[in-house]
Amino acid sequence: MDNKLFYENLVKQENDLLSGLEKVRELKKFYEETFGFKSDSKSPTVKKSVKQGHVPNSDYDQKWTFKDKVLFILKSLGGSATSFEVTEKLMEYDGMDKDKAGQVARTQLSLANKAGTVKSELTGQGKQKKYSLSEMYF
Numbered sequence: 858m859d860n861k862l863f864y865e866n867l868v869k870q871e872n873d874l875l876s877g878l879e880k881v882r883e884l885k886k887f888y889e890e891t892f893g894f895k896s897d898s899k900s901p902t903v904k905k906s907v908k909q910g911h912v913p914n915s916d917y918d919q920k921w922t923f924k925d926k927v928l929f930i931l932k933s934l935g936g937s938a939t940s941f942e943v944t945e946k947l948m949e950y951d952g953m954d955k956d957k958a959g960q961v962a963r964t965q966l967s968l969a970n971k972a973g974t975v976k977s978e979l980t981g982q983g984k985q986k987k988y989s990l991s992e993m994y995f
Contacts, residue, residue: 923961923964923965924965924968924969926947926950926951926961926965927943927947927961927962927965927966927969928965928969928974928975928990930943930946930947930950931943931966931975931988931990932990933946934946936989936990937987937988937989937990938987938988939980939985939986939987939988940959940962940963940966940985940986940988941959941962941985943962943966943988944958944959944961944962945958947961947962966986966988969988970988973991974990974991975988975989975990975991976988976989976991977989
């Protein structure tokens with residue numbers, strides 16, 4: 858079996874599995890709504906935005922390190938943003954859940970601030986900081 862045929866077969870299998878998963882979820886939702894069943898365990902979520910080609914910004918590469926992702930997002934937001942704004946974009950671009958995206962954004966912005974890549978200043982709303990890229994990164 859040549860590589861292209863093998864790859865096409867993998868894509869077909871993936872699409873079949875995703876289609877089957879959607880049907881199971883619809884049926885599960887029907888039973889939950891109709892009969893009041895509740896699942897004790899959280900069902901895994903398929904992150905549709907994680908597939909290449911579905912990312913809202915075509916310059917964004919999901920294979921980048923978290924540092925590169927955060928710096929790219931900061932630059933795409935005009936060079937300055939709060940960690941909350943970066944978190945929202947990470948959730949949109951990478952399909953991360955809110956907790957993980959927030960942790961990544963805060964950690965990477967803090968490390969970049971210590972390294973001198975970004976500057977931070979208080980926004981006047983509690984302890985919230987606004988991060989700005991240094992001029993050498995524009």
